[in-house]
Amino acid sequence: MKKIILILAIFIAVSACSTKKSIITKQLNSNLSSSFYKNQFTGVLVIDAKTKDTIYNQDSHKYFIPASNTKIFTLFAALKTLPKKAPAIRYINTKDTLYFEGTGDPSFLHPYLKDSTALNFLKNQSNLAFVSGNFQDEKYGAGWAWDDYQWYYSPERNALPINGNVVLSYRNTELVVSPPYFKDSVIEILHKDNRNESSNIFYYPPQSKDTLETPFITSLQTSTSILEQALGKKISTVVTMPIGNKETLYGIETDTLYKRMMHESDNFIAEQLLFMAASELKDTLNSNLIRTHILKNELQDLAQQPRWVDGSGLSRYNLFTPQNMVNVLDRLYVMVSEERLYTIFPAGGLSGTLKNRFAGDEQPYIYAKSGSLSNNYCLSGYLLTKSGKTLIFSFMNNHFRESLSDERLRLEQMLHTLRDNY
Numbered sequence: 001m002k003k004i005i006l007i008l009a010i011f012i013a014v015s016a017c018s019t020k021k022s023i024i025t026k027q028l029n030s031n032l033s034s035s036f037y038k039n040q041f042t043g044v045l046v047i048d049a050k051t052k053d054t055i056y057n058q059d060s061h062k063y064f065i066p067a068s069n070t071k072i073f074t075l076f077a078a079l080k081t082l083p084k085k086a087p088a089i090r091y092i093n094t095k096d097t098l099y100f101e102g103t104g105d106p107s108f109l110h111p112y113l114k115d116s117t118a119l120n121f122l123k124n125q126s127n128l129a130f131v132s133g134n135f136q137d138e139k140y141g142a143g144w145a146w147d148d149y150q151w152y153y154s155p156e157r158n159a160l161p162i163n164g165n166v167v168l169s170y171r172n173t174e175l176v177v178s179p180p181y182f183k184d185s186v187i188e189i190l191h192k193d194n195r196n197e198s199s200n201i202f203y204y205p206p207q208s209k210d211t212l213e214t215p216f217i218t219s220l221q222t223s224t225s226i227l228e229q230a231l232g233k234k235i236s237t238v239v240t241m242p243i244g245n246k247e248t249l250y251g252i253e254t255d256t257l258y259k260r261m262m263h264e265s266d267n268f269i270a271e272q273l274l275f276m277a278a279s280e281l282k283d284t285l286n287s288n289l290i291r292t293h294i295l296k297n298e299l300q301d302l303a304q305q306p307r308w309v310d311g312s313g314l315s316r317y318n319l320f321t322p323q324n325m326v327n328v329l330d331r332l333y334v335m336v337s338e339e340r341l342y343t344i345f346p347a348g349g350l351s352g353t354l355k356n357r358f359a360g361d362e363q364p365y366i367y368a369k370s371g372s373l374s375n376n377y378c379l380s381g382y383l384l385t386k387s388g389k390t391l392i393f394s395f396m397n398n399h400f401r402e403s404l405s406d407e408r409l410r411l412e413q414m415l416h417t418l419r420d421n422y
Contacts, residue, residue, distance in 0.1 A: 020421055020422050021055060021056075021422075023417075023421045024046075024055060024056055024417055024418060024421050024422060025056060027414075027417045027421075028044070028056050028058075028414055028417060029058075031410065031413065031414050031417075032044070032058060032414075036402065036406070036410060039399075039400070039401065040397060040398065040399050040400035040401075040402075041059075041062070041064065041397070041398045041399055042058065042059065042395070042396065042397050042398075043058065043059040043060050043061075043062050043064055043321065043322040043394075043395075043396045044056060044057065044058045044059070044060060044322060044393070044394070044395050044396075045057050045058075045060035045322040045323055045325075045326045045393065045394050046326075046383075046391055046392070046393040046394075046418060047326055047330070047391065047392050047393075048389060048390075048391060048392075048422075049330070049333055049382070049389075049390040049391060049392050050389070050390065052330070055391060055418070055422060056418075059322075060321060060322035060323045060326070060394070061303065061304060061321055061323055062321060063304070063306075063307075063319040063320065063321055064319070064320060064321065064322070064376075064378065064396035064397075064398050065316050065318060065319065065373065065376050065398055066313055066318055066319075066320045066325070066371055066378055066396065067313045067371030067372050067373045067376055067377070067378055068265045068267075068312065068313040068369060068370065068371035068372070068378075069313060069320065069325060069369055069370075069371035069378045069379075069380050069394075069396070070270075070308070070310065070311070070312060070313030070318050070320070070371070071261055071262060071265065071270050071311070071312065071313060071369055071371075072325060072328055072329065072332075072369055072380060073294075073306075073308060073320075073324075073328060074261070074270045074273055074274060074311040074312070075258055075261070075262065075332070075344070076294070076298075076299075076328050076331065076332060077273075077274065077277050077290055077291070077294045077298075078254065078257075078258065078273045078274075078276070078277055079258075079332070079335065079336065080277075080294065080298055081277040081280050081281070081290065081294075082254050082273070082276060082277055082280060083250070083254070084253060084254060084255075085250040085251060085252065085253055085254065086103075086105050086107060086250065086251050086252050086253070086254050086257060086276060087103045087105065087248045087249070087250060087251075087276060087279060087280070088103065088105045088107070088108065088115070088117050088118040088121075088248075088249045088250060088251035088252075089101065089102060089103060089105070089118050089121075089122075089160075089248075089249050090103060090246040090247065090248050090249075090279075091246065091247055091249065092241055092242055092244045092245070092246055092247070093125075093247075094242050094244060096126060096127050097126075097127040097128070097129050097236075098122075098125040098126075098127065098128055098129070099129045099131050099238065099241055099242055100122070100128065100129070100130060100131065101130070101131040101132075101133075101134050101159065101160075101241065102134070102135070102158070102159030102160030102161075102285075103159070103248075103275070103276050103279040103285070104157075104158075104159060104161070104272045104273075104274075104275025104276045104278070104279060104285055105118070105160075105161070105251060105252075105272065105276055106161050106164065106257065106268055106269045106272035106273075107251060107252040107256075107257065108160065108161060108162055108251075109162050109163050109179070109230065110161075110163065110164045111163060111164055111166070111168055111178065111213075112164075112260070113252060113256065113257075113260065115251050115252040117249065117250075117251035117252070118249060118251060119230060119231070121249055122227075122231055123231055123232075127236075128231075128233065128234075128235045128236070129235070129236045129237065129238050130160070130220075130223075130224055130227070130235050130236070130237050130238070131237075131238055131239070131240065131241050132159070132220050132237055132238070132239060133238075133239040133240050134159055134279075134283055134284060134285050135158055135159035135275075135285045136284045136285060136286045137157065137275070137285060137286045137287055137288075138157070139156040139157055139158065139218060140154075140156065140157070141157070141271065141287075141309065141310035141311075141312070141314060141315050142309045142310065142315055142317055143309060143310075143314075143315035143316055143317035143318075144310075144314050144315055145314075148314075149195070149197060149215065150193055150194040150195045150197075150214055150215065151194075151214075151215070152166060152212075152213035152214070152215070153267050153268075153314075154215060154267065154314065155215040155267075155268045156215060156216075156217065156218045157268075157271050157272065157275070157287075158218045158223065159275070159285050160223055160227075161268075161272060162179065162223060162226050162227060162230075163178060163179050163226070164213075164268055165215055165216060165218055165268065166213045166214060166215050166216065166268075167179070167182045167185075167186070167200075167202055167212075167213075167214050167215075167216050168211060168212070168213055169186050169202065169204045169211070169212045169214070170209075170210070170211040170212070171208065171209055175188060175204060179226050179229070179230070180229065181225060181226045181229050182200065182202065182216065185200050185201055185202055186202045186203075186204050187201065187202065187203055187204070188203075188204050188205075188206045189203055189204075189205075189206065190203075190205050190206070191203035191205075194212055194214045195214050195215070195216075198217075199217065200216050200217050200222070202214055202216075220237060224237055255340070255343075255344065257269055257273060258273075258344045259343065259344055261273065262344055262345055262346060262352065262369055263346050263351055263352030263353065264352060264353070265352075265353050265369075265370070265371075267311075267312035267313075267314055268312075270311040270312040270313075271287070271310065271311040271312050272311075273311060274287040274290050274291065274311040275287060277290040278290040281293060287310070287311060291308050291309075295308065299327070299328070302323075302324055302327055303321075303323050303324075303327070304321045304323060304324060306318075306319060306320045306321070306324050307319040307320075308320070313371055313373075316373065320396075321396075322380075322394035322395070322396050323394075325378075325380040325394035325396070326380070326392050326393070326394050329380060329381065329382070329392045329394070330392055333382070333390075333392060338390075341367070341382075342364075342367045342382070345367040345368060345369060345381055345382070346367070346368065346369065346370075347364035347366070347367055348360060348364045348365060348366030348367070348368070349364060349366075350364050353370050354366065354368065354370065357408055357412070358379075358408075358412055358415065364384075365383060365384045365385075365415075365419050366381065366382070366383055366384075366415060367381050367382045367384075368380060368381025368382065368383075368393075369381055372404065375398070375399055375400055375401065376397065376398045376399070376400075377397050377400075377404060377407050377408065377411075378394070378395065378396040378397065379393075379394075379395050379411060380393065380394035380395070380396075381393065383415060383418055383419060384419070385418065385419050385420075385421075385422045386419055386420055387422065389422055391418055391422065393415075393418070395411055395414070397411075
């Protein structure tokens with residue numbers, strides 16, 4: 001009798017699950033076969049986080065431009081590699097001089113993170129020598145748009161970022177410029193650009209009350225000069241470290257960087273996290289080192305090999321599949337506690353880039369990373385259903401001509417279908 005009851009219970013559970021999937025499949029098929037999606041490319045994968053059952057699948061094996069969904073891979077690489085606190089600088093103290101090099105840490109005097117660990121440490125040293133030879137990469141990522149040089153989301157990359165590698169200009173009775181090193185380089189004039197393309201000359205509208213964040217052109221001389229002004233002392237420069245064992249100064253908690261990257265979709269922090277992760281492997285700061293390491297050692301069993309060229313997703317050279325995204329999201333779900341994970345990811349209707357969209361009825365039901373470039377929109381993350389289940393999903397949409405708001409609206413309708421029926 002007990003066996004019969006057990007069999008019946010299993011049969012009922014399986015039938016209920018099958019019915020739920022059938023409802024979801026029918027509704028999502030109807031949505032995705034509408035004329036709205038006729039002239040665009042869409043891939044979808046949804047799985048149950050606990051059972052790993054596939055709930056819905058459409059073209060999830062095909063490649064898409066992920067935009068800022070790339071940051072999900074960057075987050076995974078950082079969590080696999082970096083310690084709880086960010087390595088701020090590495091140094092050797094020999095004779096009467098402290099030799100130091102950057103690790104790529106983006107928090108140094110960052111306008112929003114405001115970490116001063118390295119600054120205070122360096123202030124207490126008598127003689128300083130900045131070692132510049134460990135950065136072996138390009139200022140910009142492969143495939144970045146050349147005309148983005150003046151916009152806040154595209155700062156240059158380097159070993160020792162200062163102030164997020166941007167100049168902040170704003171009015172507070174008079175014009176305030178940070179870092180103050182660039183005070184005389186900001187011209188109050190109406191101009192079509194925020195900065196001269198080939199020099200550190202910046203423009204700020206005379207009547208403006210806005211805060212402008214404009215990337216500056218980095219160089220060894222510029223970085224050293226800004227740092228000298230901040231420290232109030234001279235700094236010599238050398239190419240290589242003296243022989244000896246390097247020590248590491250640790251600064252801000254890395255979770256603070258992860259949250260900023262994911263919530264604000266901060267491209268600069270994403271790029272610099274890869275350099276920091278690379279610095280944990282070798283002395284050389286090169287983002288390809290860590291991308292290659294992660295793909296070969298941690299993600300070698302991905303069903304499709306992605307093309308991963310930067311940390312932020314600014315490049316249209318990146319190619320990932322929905323299966324790639326769900327695979328890594330699943331690994332994150334296993335690696336990290338739900339509480340911590342849902343703090344790092346933006347919450348629908350509550351925080352970050354999802355603050356004004358995908359809201360739940362009383363509390364968030366979506367914890368996900370969005371990604372958008374012109375004509376492309378992707379959303380990948382975690383969905384909490386009304387029945388208490390957790391789904392891992394990736395919706396990737398490329399090459400649409402419809403409005404982004406319409407794209408999001410239709411995606412939200414499909415997310416509601418998942419939330420209400422599984």
